[in-house]
Amino acid sequence: MSSIAKKKGFGATLWDYLTTVDHKKIAVMYLAAGGLFFVIGGIEAMLIRIQLAQPDNDFVSAGLFNEIITMHGTTMIFLAAMPILFGFMNAVMPLQIGARDVAFPFLNSLGFWLFLFGGIFLNLSWFMGGAPDAGWTSYASLSLASPGHGIDFYALGLQIAGAGTYIGGINFLVTIINMRAPGMTYMRMPLFTWTTFVASALILFAFPPLTIGLFFLILDRMFGGNFFDHTMGGNTIIWEHLFWIFGHPEVYILILPAFGIFSEIFALFSRKRLFGYSSMVFATVLIGFLGFMVWAHHMFTVGLGPTANAIFAVATMAIAVPTGMKIFNWLLTIWGGSIKVTTPMLYALGFIPSFVAGGVTGIMQAAAPLDYQLHDSYFIVAHFHYVIVGGVVLAILAAVHLYWPLMFNQMLSEKLGKWTFWFFFIGFHLTFFIQHFLGLMGMPRRVFTFGADQGWDLFNLISSIGAAFMAVGVIILVVNIIITVVKNVPAGNDPWEDGRTLEWAIPQPVPFYNFKQTPLVRGLDTFWIEKQEGNKEGMTYAEPLSDIHMPNNSIIPIVMTFGLFIAAFGALYNGEKDWAIPVIVLGLAITLGSMAVRSIKDDHGFHIHKEDLMNDKGGK
Amino acid sequence: MSHDAQVYVRSQTEFDYIKQKRKKDMRNQVTTFGIMIFLTLISFTAVAAGFSVYLIVPVILLLAAIQVVLQLYYFMHMSEKNHQVVAFFLYSAVLLAFTFILTFLTIIWWG
Numbered sequence: 118m119s120s121i122a123k124k125k126g127f128g129a130t131l132w133d134y135l136t137t138v139d140h141k142k143i144a145v146m147y148l149a150a151g152g153l154f155f156v157i158g159g160i161e162a163m164l165i166r167i168q169l170a171q172p173d174n175d176f177v178s179a180g181l182f183n184e185i186i187t188m189h190g191t192t193m194i195f196l197a198a199m200p201i202l203f204g205f206m207n208a209v210m211p212l213q214i215g216a217r218d219v220a221f222p223f224l225n226s227l228g229f230w231l232f233l234f235g236g237i238f239l240n241l242s243w244f245m246g247g248a249p250d251a252g253w254t255s256y257a258s259l260s261l262a263s264p265g266h267g268i269d270f271y272a273l274g275l276q277i278a279g280a281g282t283y284i285g286g287i288n289f290l291v292t293i294i295n296m297r298a299p300g301m302t303y304m305r306m307p308l309f310t311w312t313t314f315v316a317s318a319l320i321l322f323a324f325p326p327l328t329i330g331l332f333f334l335i336l337d338r339m340f341g342g343n344f345f346d347h348t349m350g351g352n353t354i355i356w357e358h359l360f361w362i363f364g365h366p367e368v369y370i371l372i373l374p375a376f377g378i379f380s381e382i383f384a385l386f387s388r389k390r391l392f393g394y395s396s397m398v399f400a401t402v403l404i405g406f407l408g409f410m411v412w413a414h415h416m417f418t419v420g421l422g423p424t425a426n427a428i429f430a431v432a433t434m435a436i437a438v439p440t441g442m443k444i445f446n447w448l449l450t451i452w453g454g455s456i457k458v459t460t461p462m463l464y465a466l467g468f469i470p471s472f473v474a475g476g477v478t479g480i481m482q483a484a485a486p487l488d489y490q491l492h493d494s495y496f497i498v499a500h501f502h503y504v505i506v507g508g509v510v511l512a513i514l515a516a517v518h519l520y521w522p523l524m525f526n527q528m529l530s531e532k533l534g535k536w537t538f539w540f541f542f543i544g545f546h547l548t549f550f551i552q553h554f555l556g557l558m559g560m561p562r563r564v565f566t567f568g569a570d571q572g573w574d575l576f577n578l579i580s581s582i583g584a585a586f587m588a589v590g591v592i593i594l595v596v597n598i599i600i601t602v603v604k605n606v607p608a609g610n611d612p613w614e615d616g617r618t619l620e621w622a623i624p625q626p627v628p629f630y631n632f633k634q635t636p637l638v639r640g641l642d643t644f645w646i647e648k649q650e651g652n653k654e655g656m657t658y659a660e661p662l663s664d665i666h667m668p669n670n671s672i673i674p675i676v677m678t679f680g681l682f683i684a685a686f687g688a689l690y691n692g693e694k695d696w697a698i699p700v701i702v703l704g705l706a707i708t709l710g711s712m713a714v715r716s717i718k719d720d721h722g723f724h725i726h727k728e729d730l731m732n733d734k735g736g737k
Numbered sequence: 738m739s740h741d742a743q744v745y746v747r748s749q750t751e752f753d754y755i756k757q758k759r760k761k762d763m764r765n766q767v768t769t770f771g772i773m774i775f776l777t778l779i780s781f782t783a784v785a786a787g788f789s790v791y792l793i794v795p796v797i798l799l800l801a802a803i804q805v806v807l808q809l810y811y812f813m814h815m816s817e818k819n820h821q822v823v824a825f826f827l828y829s830a831v832l833l834a835f836t837f838i839l840t841f842l843t844i845i846w847w848g
Contacts, residue, residue: 294822318826322833354845362837409833413840425844 544586
């Protein structure tokens with residue numbers, strides 16, 4: 118590694134990315150793959166809105182419409198929002214805590230490839246006999262009756278992608294617990310690190326129920342099981358419980374990192390310390406706990422009985438308290454600050470009213486009697502798009518602008534960024550605000566069309582026009598990215614000029630070993646403290662310069678994942694094709710074989726020597 | 738891990754201290770082991786003696802819970818220092834699992 122750096126060819130670069138265990142490169146891959154799925158999910162959303170733009174439309178058939186809504190929801194949650202957030206966690210969190218990488222770089226790579234192959238597997242359903250069509254919740258009474266292989270693709274694809282997420286979550290937990298730089302106590306961790314920590318803990322506890330549920334579904338559909346079949350003594354409600362025990366924490370897995378991103382943005386661009394830091398931490402942990410105690414509010418109309426409904430209604434309303442604390446803390450962070458309205462700050466300012474609106478409709482639905490009216494109507498669609506688009510997607514777009522210079526050493530155009538924001542923001546409210554009223558007027562969700570005499574024409578048309586605005590916003594963002602990448606102007610260190618946390622203190626482009634010497638953290642917003650005290654370097658060091666131990670790259674993660682990918686095809690055609698069982702065996706043999714290779718082969722990594730670090734090239 | 742790491746040699750006092758501590762740990766583990774065997778014997782006896790099911794089931798569950806705690810604290814070292822994070826996650830998981838089981842029992846199977 119200490120040889121002279123030279124420009125790599127395309128093949129070498131590709132090989133580098135396929136085998137990399139560097140958290141920064143894995144972050145780029147998460148961002149790219151998640152971005153691709155975001156566009157695919159967005160196209161599906163556009164198809165939905167074109168179909169619903171006018172009454173009695175036959176742009177897509179009813180069956181295809183069901184496939185599109187299912188894949189839109191599944192893609193956006195599992196393959197777009199979560200991986201993109203994982204990308205930012207990977208890129209930023211180790212730098213924020215002063216670590217040289219995550220705790221298990223090999224597992225980090227494995228997690229990414231599992232997500233990608235799971236996502237590809239799920240989307241292959243479009244070309245192999247039809248996509249899943251039972252909604253993203255895939256309730257067992259629907260999904261067991263679904264003909265074709267759509268649901269099988271859903272169950273197997275999510276099982277693979279879910280394993281990747283689980284591995285990623287554990288990795289982040291161990292990293293944050295064990296690899297903080299000296300002086301970085303828990304109560305000095307930046308909020309994005311804190312929310313990553315709590316979201317990872319939620320992944321740790323929430324994904325096992327999903328895994329169990331999906332295994333039951335796989336067994337029921339492909340291997341003759343009867344877990345959800347009431348005629349054979351099973352119970353279809355069990356799927357709903359297992360799904361929502363996972364599904365509710367899942368939305369907090371998405372929104373907590375979004376809260377973290379906005380907390381960073383508010384402090385950075387108000388040029389003030391985050392107001393009420395310790396209450397923010399407390400609120401984050403509390404939301405994490407309460408997130409597990411409320412899942413049955415998705416099932417009020419199932420018939421759980423008034424006692425259960427009342428308990429879950431009260432628990433749900435309790436979540437408004439810590440969330441409200443956060444909103445007030447953000448407002449008080451801006452209050453009296455020296456505000457700079459950059460693109461990320463614009464997103465953050467737009468986020469507060471949007472998310473509060475989504476939260477308020479959430480409290481409305483938490484009242485079980487009212488939920489009987491709202492259930493399965495467009496009011497619900499409006500609510501969860503307000504929290505997920507108004508919270509998570511705005512955070513993702515803000516973070517793309519905020520962290521682009523950190524990840525790629527280039528600044529995205531502020532001008533185009535603001536155009537993206539306004540198109541997206543106006544489009545978002547145009548699309549979803551009116552859907553509240555469509556719901557109150559009685560329009561059920563997941564219908565492929567409606568009649569001209571039902572009085573929903575105009576509002577649906579307005580909603581579709583809003584969706585077009587959002588699409589324009591995203592297209593401007595893509596253009597912005599292309600222009601920035603082609604121009605390739607180095608942004609340099611601390612590009613926003615007011616960076617507060619460690620990640621902005623690192624020289625650009627970030628060396629592959631991150632920190633030449635591990636920094637000493639002297640307080641919350643440690644980089645800000647150093648700058649205030651006139652430290653030109655921006656860091657105080659906790660150790661003398663010495664050799665750095667680094668892990669070796671490895672192709673094994675991708676091979677291991679590919680085995681599971683093959684085995685999934687075998688499971689899919691089990692009982693239908695003769696080659697199904699041999700293919701399962703072959704796939705699992707590849708996976709287990711690569712695990713064996715990984716276990717038996719000693720891989721101690723390598724050292725970057727002190728002498729190489731001291732010369733100009735900094736060990737490259 | 739850098740190459741110039743120093744090798745550390747224990748002093749006599751530290752050596753004595755660690756020896757004493759290990760002796761104490763060993764005694765604790767043997768005692769715990771004894772208690773656990775005793776608890777298991779109670780469970781088996783309760784079943785063999787043919788008491789009412791409504792007595793046996795809660796008693797066995799209670800003894801099982803005690804055994805889990807002893808196992809975690811004395812054999813898996815949770816009683817030692819710097820295990821707060823582990824303990825926190827473990828108790829969180831116990832709390833969540835308890836909620837799920839309680840809910841499944843009350844609103845799926847009994848209700």
